[in-house]
Amino acid sequence: MTPLAVLLLPTLAEGPMARAELSFARSARGDDDMALLVEAAGGRLSGAFGGGGLRVEAGCGDLRCRIVLDGLAARVRAALPALVEVPDRAAPRLSCAQRRAARAAWRGAWRRPDVILAAATRRVALGEAAPRAAPPRFAPRGLAARWHAAWARDPRLVVAGDVPADDPTLAALTVAADVGIDPADAGARAGDGGREIAARPAVPGDGGLSVLLVDWPGAARADVALLWSTGPAEALRDRGLAGDFESRLVQSLRETTALTYDVSFNASGSWASASWNVSSERAWESLTLALAETWELGRGANPDVRAAAWRRARLDHAILLDTLPGRIAAATLPPAPPPPTAPWAVPTVIGAVVVGDADTIAPSLAGFPVERIDRCLLLYGDECPPGG
Amino acid sequence: MTAPLTAAAIAVVAGAANAVDPAMPVVLDTSPRVALLPEPGAGFVTSQWLFDAGSTTDPAAEQGAAHLVEHLSFGPLDADGAADFDARLGALGGVSDGWTDRERAGLGAVVPSGAHAAEALLGLELQRAATLVITEDGVARQRAVIAEELAEAADAAHGPDRTWLSRLLWAGGEPWSRHPQSPPNETTTAATAAARWRALVQAGVLVLAGEFDAEPVAARLRARLPARPPPAPAPAPTLGEPGCEPAAPATRWARGNGRRGSVYVAWPVPGRDHRDRVALEALARWVGGARIAVGAGCGEWVAERAGAWHELPHHRASLLRAIGQVAARGLDPGSVARVRDDARADLARALASLPVRARVVGACLLGGRTPDCIDGERAAWDALTGEDVGRAAARWLPVEATTTLAVLPPATRFAPWIPGIRAWSPG
Numbered sequence: 163m164t165p166l167a168v169l170l171l172p173t174l175a176e177g178p179m180a181r182a183e184l185s186f187a188r189s190a191r192g193d194d195d196m197a198l199l200v201e202a203a204g205g206r207l208s209g210a211f212g213g214g215g216l217r218v219e220a221g222c223g224d225l226r227c228r229i230v231l232d233g234l235a236a237r238v239r240a241a242l243p244a245l246v247e248v249p250d251r252a253a254p255r256l257s258c259a260q261r262r263a264a265r266a267a268w269r270g271a272w273r274r275p276d277v278i279l280a281a282a283t284r285r286v287a288l289g290e291a292a293p294r295a296a297p298p299r300f301a302p303r304g305l306a307a308r309w310h311a312a313w314a315r316d317p318r319l320v321v322a323g324d325v326p327a328d329d330p331t332l333a334a335l336t337v338a339a340d341v342g343i344d345p346a347d348a349g350a351r352a353g354d355g356g357r358e359i360a361a362r363p364a365v366p367g368d369g370g371l372s373v374l375l376v377d378w379p380g381a382a383r384a385d386v387a388l389l390w391s392t393g394p395a396e397a398l399r400d401r402g403l404a405g406d407f408e409s410r411l412v413q414s415l416r417e418t419t420a421l422t423y424d425v426s427f428n429a430s431g432s433w434a435s436a437s438w439n440v441s442s443e444r445a446w447e448s449l450t451l452a453l454a455e456t457w458e459l460g461r462g463a464n465p466d467v468r469a470a471a472w473r474r475a476r477l478d479h480a481i482l483l484d485t486l487p488g489r490i491a492a493a494t495l496p497p498a499p500p501p502p503t504a505p506w507a508v509p510t511v512i513g514a515v516v517v518g519d520a521d522t523i524a525p526s527l528a529g530f531p532v533e534r535i536d537r538c539l540l541l542y543g544d545e546c547p548p549g550g
Numbered sequence: 551m552t553a554p555l556t557a558a559a560i561a562v563v564a565g566a567a568n569a570v571d572p573a574m575p576v577v578l579d580t581s582p583r584v585a586l587l588p589e590p591g592a593g594f595v596t597s598q599w600l601f602d603a604g605s606t607t608d609p610a611a612e613q614g615a616a617h618l619v620e621h622l623s624f625g626p627l628d629a630d631g632a633a634d635f636d637a638r639l640g641a642l643g644g645v646s647d648g649w650t651d652r653e654r655a656g657l658g659a660v661v662p663s664g665a666h667a668a669e670a671l672l673g674l675e676l677q678r679a680a681t682l683v684i685t686e687d688g689v690a691r692q693r694a695v696i697a698e699e700l701a702e703a704a705d706a707a708h709g710p711d712r713t714w715l716s717r718l719l720w721a722g723g724e725p726w727s728r729h730p731q732s733p734p735n736e737t738t739t740a741a742t743a744a745a746r747w748r749a750l751v752q753a754g755v756l757v758l759a760g761e762f763d764a765e766p767v768a769a770r771l772r773a774r775l776p777a778r779p780p781p782a783p784a785p786a787p788t789l790g791e792p793g794c795e796p797a798a799p800a801t802r803w804a805r806g807n808g809r810r811g812s813v814y815v816a817w818p819v820p821g822r823d824h825r826d827r828v829a830l831e832a833l834a835r836w837v838g839g840a841r842i843a844v845g846a847g848c849g850e851w852v853a854e855r856a857g858a859w860h861e862l863p864h865h866r867a868s869l870l871r872a873i874g875q876v877a878a879r880g881l882d883p884g885s886v887a888r889v890r891d892d893a894r895a896d897l898a899r900a901l902a903s904l905p906v907r908a909r910v911v912g913a914c915l916l917g918g919r920t921p922d923c924i925d926g927e928r929a930a931w932d933a934l935t936g937e938d939v940g941r942a943a944a945r946w947l948p949v950e951a952t953t954t955l956a957v958l959p960p961a962t963r964f965a966p967w968i969p970g971i972r973a974w975s976p977g
Contacts, residue, residue, distance in 0.1 A: 407636060408637065440698070470643055
């Protein structure tokens with residue numbers, strides 16, 4: 163039996179509910195097809211046990227791939243033996259429909275702004291080009307070997323809710339591997355395997371900040387992203403910049419100038435990004451405003467602002483503990499940051515991404531060194547199919 | 551962390567004379583009405599406003615006003631331009647949110663627990679209720695923000711589909727076809743928005759939940775807020791009446807912006823107080839990929855299937871066949887048990903989150919019910935039978951009353967092979 167690190171969270175008063183998460187750590191990258199296998203394994207469980215008060219969720223996030231049982235505790239306990247057997251069973255076989263769907267998703271990525279933006283930000287942050295001219299092939303033999311290798315990467319079972327510690331399945335696991343998880347250590351892994359990235363100085367007009375302009379001909383709106391280097395110690399500063407409604411970017415881009423509706427923030431180990439959606443004509447304006455806010459962050463954050471950001475970070479933790487999924491997440495996240503004592507350092511900007519109609523946007527970006535690339539060249543290393 | 555919400559655990563206290571049991575949630579009949587849900591160890595305190603205001607309740611000349619006022623309610627709290635509501639909340643370490651749907655709107659705020667967290671949050675909320683400042687500049691800015699919000703949504707694949715479906719389903723396009731986040735009209739001014747805010751607050755419900763002691767908070771509120779008798783709930787139009795009037799059944803196809811096609815099969819159905827509502831929800835759960843959206847008087851039952859243009863007729867036919875069989879024979883006991891357990895689990899998941907539970911209590915009160923109305927929901931699911939589901943399907947979802955909308959990728963040239971289907975340009 164694959165040794166699992168088991169964490170049983172104390173029962174509070176969840177009533178009839180329970181949740182069990184079986185997970186492994188993702189490799190640095192290149193295991194996108196593992197997500198398909200995890201979904202297929204989840205589908206297999208769902209077919210056998212799903213419905214009637216039990217939901218099976220399966221998929222991969224940035225750091226881990228998970229198969230989750232969530233629902234009435236009796237149903238979760240009934241499905242638990244099958245869940246813990248997943249790592250030892252043969253790799254799930256992808257059906258023809260699943261393979262077709264995966265290939266269709268690959269082929270249709272050039273029409274999905276979120277996929278294009280993600281590929282572009284990774285290219286800027288990590289220098290990751292990796293266009294694939296051919297669709298994914300899913301060689302079954304290779305996949306099966308990689309499936310078992312994946313489950314060897316820090317496999318965990320976390321159970322929360324109305325499941326007693328002497329549940330037979332859990333008891334057997336504890337005998338197999340009484341290892342537990344140290345929550346303080348659990349979240350320390352960086353999203354990119356701890357790889358350092360080259361941080362570049364960012365001053366517009368002097369060639370420091372580079373903009374990757376991804377051309378989507380005819381698009382009326384643009385997605386803009388700003389990337390900067392960061393680390394666990396900078397979590398509060400990042401929150402002050404883009405991590406919540408009170409952050410500088412949201413206040414500036416939404417409340418003051420009404421350029422956008424929302425700013426999304428994503429921290430991925432050694433780098434972070436903020437992205438927003440604007441009309442193409444105002445992409446440049448929003449980018450320069452965001453840069454200004456980034457540079458002002460260190461000067462503008464007085465102790466009260468920093469302390470409020472810290473309180474909001476602690477509030478996030480308290481809200482997490484309010485639900486079963488949140489409690490599991492909180493148990494494996496890094497501890498809440500300490501109260502801030504020093505002023506925030508100005509983030510080192512890595513670069514920016516603009517996805518939109520290049521002919522509309524490019525002239526306004528003349529002050530920046532711009533690398534222009536077609537969306538299909540970015541995704542596939544080839545031209546877009548006709549009919550877009 | 552969460553306690554079960556039962557009728558026994560909720561006391562409705564109608565006057566200052568009643569003693570407050572700290573273990574019991576309390577409802578104060580003040581103006582505005584306030585409900586207190588203390589929960590020791592929660593780690594935070596949340597306030598949730600609920601208002602009887604949504605896209606269907608906007609006056610015809612002021613469509614989008616409810617959504618606009620929701621945006622404006624995070625603005626400055628006095629005329630000297632000092633920090634706005636969100637900035638003050640942020641300084642407490644709090645965060646906020648707001649939402650508007652077809653018939654209701656709500657505002658939420660959460661702060662970390664502390665010695666005076668509940669008093670500080672409640673003070674901020676009452677200050678917002680009394681002194682929110684709405685300026686023409688603020689109205690213009692939030693109009694622009696909402697325009698961005700709608701542009702972003704319209705840009706997403708299948709963004710407009712549901713609005714199109716509602717336009718087909720409801721007569722004259724009113725009022726159910728209005729998108730919950732309708733574009734704000736140009737008629738609403740700062741003065742009318744402010745008047746609307748004051749009316750909303752007076753008729754609204756504020757729920758305070760989390761880690762605090764109810765007794766001193768309740769005492770302070772009784773001293774500060776005027777008492778008022780509970781307002782008589784306005785009668786909602788029922789299905790078929792003006793304001794809730796279905797259009798003739800239609801079968802249409804249109805070009806959308808999605809990569810794949812979708813077919814929507816829909817019926818207008820009665821509202822949430824109707825005795826068939828749970829049976830119709832059970833049928834939606836059983837069919838899968840279906841949803842029921844109900845308001846006070848009427849609602850929609852919609853099933854959605856995705857696929858290429860040539861697959862959509864099969865999806866539609868199999869849906870209609872399945873619903874027809876349930877209408878003829880009812881739902882088998884095993885299926886009823888499964889959907890009942892799914893509903894129970896979903897209810898438990900929702901109520902496990904304290905802010906959501908606070909919102910549910912507020913919705914119960916706003917609908918003129920007692921805060922334990924969720925118990926009635928549980929009882930309705932317990933009493934549900936397969937015959938109930940069959941009867942509801944036969945009564946409300948007959949094949950001849952189906953409205954079908956197929957939305958296909960932009961370059962599509964062929965209509966799906968569905969009898970009587972016609973091309974449609976929703977514009």
